[in-house]
Amino acid sequence: MTKKLKIQLSLFVVAILFNIWGILSILQVGIGINVGLTYLDKIKDFHIILCYVIIVITMAIGIMGASINAGQLDNIKVLKGLTIGITTYSTVLTIPLLLAFVCFVVYPTNVDLAVYGSGLGEFIDGMFGTIAKDLGTIFGPKEWGGFGSKGLLITVYILGIIMSIAFLAVPIISAVQAIKNANKKELNKSIEE
Numbered sequence: 001m002t003k004k005l006k007i008q009l010s011l012f013v014v015a016i017l018f019n020i021w022g023i024l025s026i027l028q029v030g031i032g033i034n035v036g037l038t039y040l041d042k043i044k045d046f047h048i049i050l051c052y053v054i055i056v057i058t059m060a061i062g063i064m065g066a067s068i069n070a071g072q073l074d075n076i077k078v079l080k081g082l083t084i085g086i087t088t089y090s091t092v093l094t095i096p097l098l099l100a101f102v103c104f105v106v107y108p109t110n111v112d113l114a115v116y117g118s119g120l121g122e123f124i125d126g127m128f129g130t131i132a133k134d135l136g137t138i139f140g141p142k143e144w145g146g147f148g149s150k151g152l153l154i155t156v157y158i159l160g161i162i163m164s165i166a167f168l169a170v171p172i173i174s175a176v177q178a179i180k181n182a183n184k185k186e187l188n189k190s191i192e193e
Contacts, residue, residue, distance in 0.1 A: 015065035015066035017062070018062030019062035019063065019066070022055050023059075025037060025058060064174075080179055084179075090171045097167070103128075104131075104160070105158060
């Protein structure tokens, strides 16, 4: 086993651990399943949004670390498979977050989110509703318990959209570039033979 491969495997282990930590955090905070991360319950009592900041950071490190590392592999078949798999995984996790922030911009409120009807309330209620309500009590107008205004709250939601787009774009761009480079390597190898 080469030194480069040992480093790559170590980085994959770190990326996988961060992904596991993020998924366990989602289960603990978003779904309410006790997976032993009791420190999140204490943070949740203060502001649930801080728990989601932890989730976003751990998942971003895990996904982007795995994505970048997959693009560095020498084995082209493994590179392509891992790159496509990681990109699909990150896309599936990020699309609901993007849609939630878009809904928050369209319906910026700190009242019961189920009033929207036509399935929208069900989508943004629950885990996403708690994010919207907590952001409203932090960045929203004083009547919602916040220190800001509706405009500040919408700005925060727009920043959430930008963050979500970045989390979608970086792995996809990285995957496309890695697969292009792998195809060039394969082509060069076949020409040399």
